[in-house]
Amino acid sequence: MKNLLPINRVLVLIAALLMVSAYFTPLWQISLWAPQYPEGLNMKIWIDKLSGDVDIINGVNHYIGMKHIGVEMFPEFTYLIYVFGAIIGFGILSAIIAKKWMVYSFFGLIVLMGIGVLVDMYIWGYDYGHNLDPTAAIKVPGMAYQPPLIGYKQLLNFLSYSGPDIGGWIITVSALIMIVVVVTEWRRK
Amino acid sequence: MKTRMWLLAGAAIAMAFAYGCKPKGAQSTISGDAASKVYVPPGQYDEFYNIVSGGFNGQMSVVGLPSGRVFKILPVFSVHPENGYGFSEETKPMLNTSNGFVPWDDLHHISISTTNAEHDARWAFGNANNTPRIARVDLTTFKTVEIIEIPNSAGNHSSPYITENTEYVVAGTRFSVPTGSDENRDVPISTYKENFKGHISFISVDPESGQMDLSFQIEAPPFNFDLARAGKKKSHGWFFFSTYNTEMAHTLLEVNASQKDKDYIMAVNWKKAEEYIKQGKGKKQSVKYAHNVWDEHTHTGVSTIKNEVLVLDPTELKDMVYFIPCPKSPHGTDTDPTGEYIIGSGKLAAIIPVFSFTKMLKAIENEDFEGSLQGMPVLNYESVLHGEVQKPGLGPLHTEFDGKGFAYTSMFVSSEIVKWNIETLEVVDRVPTYYSVGHLMIPGGPTGKPHGKYMVAYNKITKDRYLPTGPELAHSAQLYDISGDKMQLLLDFPTIGEPHYAEAFPASLIMDKQVKFYKMEDNNHPRALKGINDARVERDGNKIHIYLTSIRSNFRPDNIEGVRVGDEVYFHMTNLEQDWDVPHGLAVKGANTAELLVMPGETATLKWVPDRVGIFPFYCTDFCSALHQEMQGYIRVSAAGSNTPLKFSTGEAE
The missing domain is CATH 2.60.40.420 (Cupredoxins -  blue copper proteins)
Structure with missing residues (x-):
């Protein structure tokens, strides 16, 4: 098995190091707009915490019986930092060792993590939107409030948006770099 | 291969831009001639007087429409150092209560006096929400000339709505409370269902002098009474009160008073009540309340403490009180200009029910009841229903009328006003409000003769409408032209205090009757x-x-x-x-x-x-x-x- 092109070794290292930003930037965001919130409400999801208008969103959502969003709601926050660390470590290692199979594995890990996170978010969103307090003040028959996975969705008087934040985009860039690496290495055999 | 990579990159950029496509802010678009429609040239007058409640400032403000200009802050329940109201020796008695001198209150609703269900605009009535009282303002002097305290009441919210000839002004209690002797009132809060009562007061108004007198009270179940409207024309003789917390909760009402799918509109046959009083069926109860009257000749208020009230028990006196099931925690209950339709605005409901007075009478006649409440009949929802407005919006609160067959309902949650046809129940138009409208008002809107030209939205949230003034902002109002098929936003203006309800009437009714000085x-x-x-x-x-x-x-x-x-x-x-x-x-x-x-x-x-x-x-x-x-x-x-x-x-x- 051949070694990597020198340029691809550098790219793999860059991709791995870019992912370090996940520890310093928000990865995902959920926004809400309503007639009385023209400026919008924004919640940011980090690797191990939440920030933004979480309290206001909780205040609004309790009328329809949605659960209180808090750090304790997401066990992911306790282990995601290690998962990321392992993947980044593996990336750096594959840049040093520079074996093709390692680079492919690194790319595979990023993709698996991405899919894992999306599936996880969908499951959380389903529960958050469907599993409502039966004693809630406002009950609209047949209405569920599952937030969109990616993109926009109208929920009663709120338009909601879900999508990557800075950290999420940087990881996307890492993934794109890795696609370049994987494709060029694949064509080289 | 390269093209595919460009496509990927393009997709990524497209996603990034998708976020930029978030909805536009609520900057409203005003169409061309709006300014001329609200412009009152120097030397000319506004077309309507708008008497606006001041909410937590305890006052009324006098506004001109369509200009939105404020002419006067009219002190009612709060002291007003600006003119000495509540500070001068002569005005202090006006704010006397059974609790002594109270310098402040929370004024929510206005009623302008009517004759034959049309504004005569002799007096404006206002309610004190906190220490229950009703005030009467003389509209030739714009002065508070009478204040009567309401005993057995707490949170005088369902007030001061009037009958079509101003025979009565009512006061329904928001908080039910135990009444009677000290012993009867000193009870555990947990005995709410057994010991608490919701008293509804009927205060008579002298047709000449306007002087008020606490005529009688009806001892109703311990619900929260929210708002009320008299029947008019064909339904004259009836009064409709919206109720919530028919769960009879006494704690965490936000949750515990929102559990039932339907609460009630309480229909009161007050002509029947008058008959019972003539027959001597009322029971005198010992109470304590103040009655303060201003004398225009001595320029002095006199406060008298009164000690008795006549109470009617509807569980014994039949055919006086009926309950109409109404979804869900109804806020406003409004009767249309013909008196035939009663609209309940369930603030947590997904539809707006419209009840028919004719059907109600028929259901009573046929004893078409679905049950009873402490011996008082509960009518069958379906039998009384004219129909439901489907998908009107979120959080309906209040309804006004234009006299052309349309109703206008304010939607707090979806922050809009929805226009619908009363007969067909079809929604025909909707306009946004900025933001979260509470009450809305059409000149003459609650009477038998609305002037369907303008509509005002009194909003609860202001946010970005005006130059910011720190944490506390003026409450915003919007004026709409409703003379055409489509409602058109004309003007956005700040208001005084926190307006709840307001009424407006043609300026010509009173402007020539103004007192210019005292002889x-x-x-x-x-x-x-x-x-x-x-x-x-x-x-x-x-x-x-x-x-x-x-x-x-x-x-x-x-x-x-x-x-x-x-x-x-x-x-x-x-x-x-x-x-x-x-x-x-x-x-x-x-x-x-x-x-x-x-x-x-x-x-x-x-x-x-x-x-x-x-x-x-x-x-x-x-x-x-x-x-x-x-x-x-x-x-x-x-x-x-x-x-x-x-x-x-x-x-x-x-």
């Missing part, structure tokens, strides 16, 4: 002066009475000596002017009270207890003439026990 010869104030010659100072024990006149541009007397520290000094000031728009003010240095603002021909009294020796100036606060700055005087205060002789003078120099 000197009609002034029966016991300490009034009819001319400058009687100006004097008298000592009566430790009381000093200064009989003071004001006329452009002097006070008489203006040099006063012989007052001692600890004396009670009363300035009885008579404004001798007999011309429009010449009030005189009076302010005394260090006085622990407000100024007086005395209208021409009026007498008012400022009390001052000097606490130190010295010379104290007093002056006129209302810029009355070119020599206003010369309108001043001095009062000398000597030590307690000193023997400085009592002296007063004007225009005497050494």
Whole structure:
């Protein structure tokens, strides 16, 4: 098995190091707009915490019986930092060792993590939107409030948006770099 | 291969831009001629008087429509240092209650007097929400002339709605409370269902003088009574009260009072109640409440404490109270101009139910009941229903009418007003409000004769509408043109206090009836002066009475000596002017009270207890003439026990 092109070794290292930003930037965001919130409400999801208008969103959502969003709601926050660390470590290692199979594995890990996170978010969103307090003040028959996975969705008087934040985009860039690496290495055999 | 990579990159960029496509802010678009529709040229008048509740400022404001200009802050339940209301000796009794002097209240709703279900605009009524009272304002003087306290009530929210000839003004209690003797009232809160009662008061209004009298109360179940409307025309003789917390919860109502799918509109046959009273079926109950009346001739309020109320028990007296099931925690209950339709706005409901008065009578006649509440019939929802407005919006609160067959309902949660056809129940138009409209108002809207030209939205949230003023913002209102098929936003204006309900009527009804000044010869104030010659100072024990006149541009007397520290000094000031728009003010240095603002021909009294020796100036606060700055005087205060002789003078120099 051949070694990597020198340029691809550098790219793999860059991709791995870019992912370090996940520890310093928000990865995902959920926004809400309503007639009385023209400026919008924004919640940011980090690797191990939440920030933004979480309290206001909780205040609004309790009328329809949605659960209180808090750090304790997401066990992911306790282990995601290690998962990321392992993947980044593996990336750096594959840049040093520079074996093709390692680079492919690194790319595979990023993709698996991405899919894992999306599936996880969908499951959380389903529960958050469907599993409502039966004693809630406002009950609209047949209405569920599952937030969109990616993109926009109208929920009663709120338009909601879900999508990557800075950290999420940087990881996307890492993934794109890795696609370049994987494709060029694949064509080289 | 390269193209595919570009495609990928392109997709990523597209996603990034998707976020930029978030919805536009709520900057409204005003179409071309809006400005000319609200422009009242200099020298011309607004078309409508708009009497607007001030909410937590306890006052009313007087606004012109369509300009949105504020003409007056009219003090009702709150002291008003600006003109001495609640500070002068004459006005203090107006704010007396069974709890003593109360300087503030929360005024939510306005009713303008009607005859044959049309505005006659003789009086404006307002409710005090906190210490339950109803006030009557004379619309020829724009003065609060009467305040009556409501016993057995707590949170006078379902008030002051009136019958079509202003026979009665009602007061339904928001908080049910235990009533009766001390023993009956000192009960555990957890015994709510057994011991608490929701009293509904009917206060009669004298058709000539307007004077109010607590006629009778109905002892209703311990629900929260929210709002009310009288029947009119064909439904005259009935009154409709919305109720929530029919769960009868006494804690965490946000959750516990929102559990039932339907609460009730309570329909009261008040003609039947009158019959029972004639038959002597009411029970007298011992209570304590204040009744304060302003006398336009003595320019003085008199407070009387009353001790009795007549109570009717609807569980024993049949055919007087019925319950109409209404989804879900209804806020407004409104009757259309014909009196046939009763609209319940369930603030948590997904539809708006419209009830038919004719069907209600039929259901009562056929005893078409789905059950009973403590012996009072609950009518069948379906039997009374005219129909439901489907998908109207979120959070319906109140409905007004244009007299052209349409109803307009305010939607708090979806922040819009929805126009719908009363007969067909179809939604025909909707406009956004900025933001979260509470009450809405059409001139004449609650009467049998609406003027369907303008509509005002009184909003609960302001946010970005005006230049920001720190954490507390003016409440916003919007004026719409509703003369066409589509509602059109014309104007966005800030308001005073926190407006809840308001009413408006054509200016022509009252503008020529305005009192311009009080006639000197009609002034029966016991300490009034009819001319400058009687100006004097008298000592009566430790009381000093200064009989003071004001006329452009002097006070008489203006040099006063012989007052001692600890004396009670009363300035009885008579404004001798007999011309429009010449009030005189009076302010005394260090006085622990407000100024007086005395209208021409009026007498008012400022009390001052000097606490130190010295010379104290007093002056006129209302810029009355070119020599206003010369309108001043001095009062000398000597030590307690000193023997400085009592002296007063004007225009005497050494």
